[in-house]
Amino acid sequence: MADRDIRVLVVEDEAIAAEAHAAYLDRLTGFVHAGTAGDGHAALRALAAAVAAGQPIDLVLMDMTLPDLHGLDVSRRMRAAGLTTDIIAITAVRELHIVRGAVAAGIVQYLIKPFTYATFAQKLVQYRDFRLQLASQSAMTSQTDVDLAFASLRTPTDLPRPKGLSEGTLGAVIEFLKHQTVPVSSSEVMDQLGISRVTARRYLEHLADTGSLDRSPRYGTPGRPENEYAWRR
Amino acid sequence: MADRDIRVLVVEDEAIAAEAHAAYLDRLTGFVHAGTAGDGHAALRALAAAVAAGQPIDLVLMDMTLPDLHGLDVSRRMRAAGLTTDIIAITAVRELHIVRGAVAAGIVQYLIKPFTYATFAQKLVQYRDFRLQLASQSAMTSQTDVDLAFASLRTPTDLPRPKGLSEGTLGAVIEFLKHQTVPVSSSEVMDQLGISRVTARRYLEHLADTGSLDRSPRYGTPGRPENEYAWRR
DNA sequence: ACTGTTGCGGTCATATTGGTCACGGCCGAC
DNA sequence: GTCGGCCGTGACCAATATGACCGCAACAGT
Numbered sequence: 001m002a003d004r005d006i007r008v009l010v011v012e013d014e015a016i017a018a019e020a021h022a023a024y025l026d027r028l029t030g031f032v033h034a035g036t037a038g039d040g041h042a043a044l045r046a047l048a049a050a051v052a053a054g055q056p057i058d059l060v061l062m063d064m065t066l067p068d069l070h071g072l073d074v075s076r077r078m079r080a081a082g083l084t085t086d087i088i089a090i091t092a093v094r095e096l097h098i099v100r101g102a103v104a105a106g107i108v109q110y111l112i113k114p115f116t117y118a119t120f121a122q123k124l125v126q127y128r129d130f131r132l133q134l135a136s137q138s139a140m141t142s143q144t145d146v147d148l149a150f151a152s153l154r155t156p157t158d159l160p161r162p163k164g165l166s167e168g169t170l171g172a173v174i175e176f177l178k179h180q181t182v183p184v185s186s187s188e189v190m191d192q193l194g195i196s197r198v199t200a201r202r203y204l205e206h207l208a209d210t211g212s213l214d215r216s217p218r219y220g221t222p223g224r225p226e227n228e229y230a231w232r233r
Numbered sequence: 234m235a236d237r238d239i240r241v242l243v244v245e246d247e248a249i250a251a252e253a254h255a256a257y258l259d260r261l262t263g264f265v266h267a268g269t270a271g272d273g274h275a276a277l278r279a280l281a282a283a284v285a286a287g288q289p290i291d292l293v294l295m296d297m298t299l300p301d302l303h304g305l306d307v308s309r310r311m312r313a314a315g316l317t318t319d320i321i322a323i324t325a326v327r328e329l330h331i332v333r334g335a336v337a338a339g340i341v342q343y344l345i346k347p348f349t350y351a352t353f354a355q356k357l358v359q360y361r362d363f364r365l366q367l368a369s370q371s372a373m374t375s376q377t378d379v380d381l382a383f384a385s386l387r388t389p390t391d392l393p394r395p396k397g398l399s400e401g402t403l404g405a406v407i408e409f410l411k412h413q414t415v416p417v418s419s420s421e422v423m424d425q426l427g428i429s430r431v432t433a434r435r436y437l438e439h440l441a442d443t444g445s446l447d448r449s450p451r452y453g454t455p456g457r458p459e460n461e462y463a464w465r466r
Numbered sequence: 467a468c469t470g471t472t473g474c475g476g477t478c479a480t481a482t483t484g485g486t487c488a489c490g491g492c493c494g495a496c
Numbered sequence: 497g498t499c500g501g502c503c504g505t506g507a508c509c510a511a512t513a514t515g516a517c518c519g520c521a522a523c524a525g526t
Contacts, residue, residue, distance in 0.1 A: 080313035084337035096367060099379065103386070104317035106339035110383065112376045119376060134329060146332060146343050153336075166511060168450045169458070187475080195452045196513050201476075212375075223474025224520045399502060420484080429504050434485075455513040456483025 006128065007034040007055065011043040011074070012063040012090070021061055021090075024120050030128050031059075040069030044077060047085065057085050059127065062107075064091035064098065072098065075105040088123060090115075108153055126153060165206060169195070173203045174231075177213065183228035185218065204229050239361065240267040240288065244276040244307070245296045245323070254294055254323075257353050263361050264292075273302030277310060280318065290318050292360065295340075297324035297331065305331065308338040321356060341386055359386060398439060402428070406436040407464075410446065416461035418451065437462050 008031055012018040015038075022033045034050065034057055037043035043060070050057045060078075064071035075087055088109040089102050102110055108130070109123045130153040161167070172193055177184065189200040207229070208215040214232050217225040241264055245251040248271075255266045267283065267290055270276035276293070283290045293311075297304035308320055321342040322335050335343055341363070342356045363386040409426055410417065422433040440462070441448040447465050450458040 076312055076315065079309055079338065082309065084334050086337060094379075099382070100367065101317050103341065103383075104319060104339040105312065106337040108336065110379050112379060115376065134333065146327075146345060149332070150336075150343065164511065166450070166458070168448070168460075169511085172450075185475090193452070197475080198477085198514085199452075199512060202511095219521075221474075222472075222522045224476065224518090226475060396501075402502085418484090430484085431486085431505085432503055435503090450511095452512075454483075455481070457485065457509095457511045459484060 005030055005032040006058045006131065007032055007050070008059045008061060009034055009043065009046055009050070009057045010036045010061050011040070011066070011071070012036065012061070013038050013065075013067050014063075017063070021120075024117055025124075027117075028121060028124055031124060038067075040066045040071070040074040040077075043074055044081075047078065047083060048081075051083075058131075060085055060087045062087050062089055064089055064093055072101045072105055075102075075107060079106065086127065088127065162206060164202060169199070170203055170206075173200070173207070174212070177207075177229065177231045180231065183214075183216070183218075183230035185226045185228045187226070189229075238263055238265040239291045239364065240265055240283070241292045241294060242267050242276065242279055242283070242290045243269045243294045244273070244299070244304070245269065245294070246271050246298075246300050247296075250296070254353075257350055258357075260350075261354060261357055264357060271300075273299045273304070273307040273310075276307055277314075280311065280316060281314075284316075291364075293318055293320045295320050295322055297322055297326055305334045305338055308335075308340060312339060319360070321360065398436060402432070403436055403439075406433070407440070407445070410440075410462065410464045413464065416447075416449070416451075416463040418459045418461045420459070422462075 008025055010018050010021045010025075010033065012021060018036045018038075022036065025031050025033045034055070035046050037046045043062070047057055047060075062071045062074060066074070069077075071089060071091070078085060078087070087105070087107045088111060089107045090111045090113060091098070092113040094112060099110065108127060111120065111123055130149060133149045133152050161170070173189065176189060176193060186197055186200045186204055189195070189204065190197045193200065204213065204215075204227075207213040212232060213229045215227055215229055218228045219225050241258055243251050243254045243258075243266065245254060251269045251271075255269065258264050258266045267288070268279050270279045276295070276299075280290055280293070295304045295307060299307070302310075304322060304324065311318060311320070320338070320340045321344060322340045323344045323346060324331070325346040327345060332343065341360060344353065344356055363382060366382045366385050405426060406422065409422065419430055419433045419437055422428070422437065423430045426433065437446065437448075437460075440446040445465060446462045448460055448462055451461045452458050
């Protein structure tokens with residue numbers, strides 16, 4: 001299992017997106033694009049055909065919004081057919097019950113569109129590590145082994161952060177902003193979190209640049225206009 | 234979802250073990266024992282009956298070795314029936330393909346028999362946290378939110394002691410931290426225990442990673458922020 | 467209406483401090 | 497005696513505060 005490439009089926013109705021996923025796959029070592037299906041029934045047929053041909057699919061990149069069936073339905077039918085093929089969900093839908101259903105359907109990763117190549121690669125590499133971890137031993141010898149394997153599947157490996165920003169501070173700023181109902185200025189963030197104005201601004205600017213925050217100037221007071229930031233919902 | 238207890242069905246053919254699991258459940262807040270099934274078909278009937286009664290089961294503690302069906306088969310049939318009930322597998326079997334199948338069947342945790350109450354409680358508490366995290370927001374607003382929810386489900390809190398850490402020193406650090414009323418920095422641990430800052434940090438970081446410690450940066454002074462640690466109660 | 471003044475936040479360079487890493491030494495085990 | 501595991505050392509890296517300076521808008525006086 002570990003000594004051959006992971007065969008991936010792309011299930012995606014939009015041709016452009018499907019091609020993009022396939023192109024992404026080619027850039028990763030250890031994965032091979034084994035085909036594309038444009039709707040749910042085609043996906044199920046392709047999976048069955050691959051089994052019949054003795055080259056079963058290892059992993060499905062499944063778009064949740066398909067023309068005929070919902071991605072979750074396709075997943076359920078796969079399970080009902082006894083397939084243990086792993087599934088990574090790709091979706092623009094962020095509804096709660098979809099996530100819950102995904103967990104129950106045995107979906108190993110959940111990618112929200114739009115995503116960057118870095119995010120895509122991270123999720124797939126995590127999955128590859130998970131397989132390697134399982135393959136490296138013939139049996140789970142202890143609870144710890146199982147926990148580690150599961151963890152390698154689901155522990156987020158933090159995405160590259162620009163220099164000068166720390167994990168903890170960034171989290172604190174985000175957490176603070178999420179709880180605000182009105183836009184806040186960098187001074188307010190400084191006071192509330194006990195950090196300096198300069199530091200507060202660095203994080204706010206970064207979040208605004210990456211699109212997580214709305215930024216707008218605030219007039220009416222003496223002095224240079226003050227930028228105020230609001231969490232984008 | 235978050236404001237009521239989690240209804241749990243115990244599926245276990247050995248009466249003694251089933252009773253033990255139920256007793257364990259009673260000791261945990263937020264969980265309620267909703268019934269016991271002695272084999273696979275009984276489990277499926279109980280699940281359907283609970284749905285019909287308007288009190289669906291939230292979680293199944295499923296033994297894998299049942300007299301009639303394998304636990305994985307029961308899980309697959311649940312999925313085929315459209316149930317999104319979560320499943321925690323309990324098994325003495327450690328074979329690889331069982332673990333792989335469990336992932337595909339949407340099994341959220343995997344407990345290996347025999348286990349202690351502490352291990353049992355840890356897995357269930359993790360699951361409870363996962364539910365709370367999902368319930369705390371109406372929709373997943375970002376990839377990070379989804380990642381965090383998945384991580385809270387499967388991050389091991391039971392990491393083996395990594396290399397470079399000794400039993401004795403670890404115990405000393407824990408003992409010291411337990412007696413502190415305010416968070417301490419690695420420098421303070423260094424001074425008090427007479428070990429180097431690097432060593433102190435190794436242990437503090439490990440404990441923080443495993444969830445035994447809370448870690449937060451301390452601002453207000455020039456220089457890189459200092460992490461302070463507090464024993465989590 | 468124009469202009470200088472004032473006040474406040476943005477910007478930048480620098481000092482400061484703790485985190486991080488690689489290496490080496492010591493001690494116990496086999 | 498050698499090897500491996502644990503810890504300390506010191507150099508380097510990273511993240512923050514500080515303070516001086518700049519820019520912009522309001523305000524007041526002419």
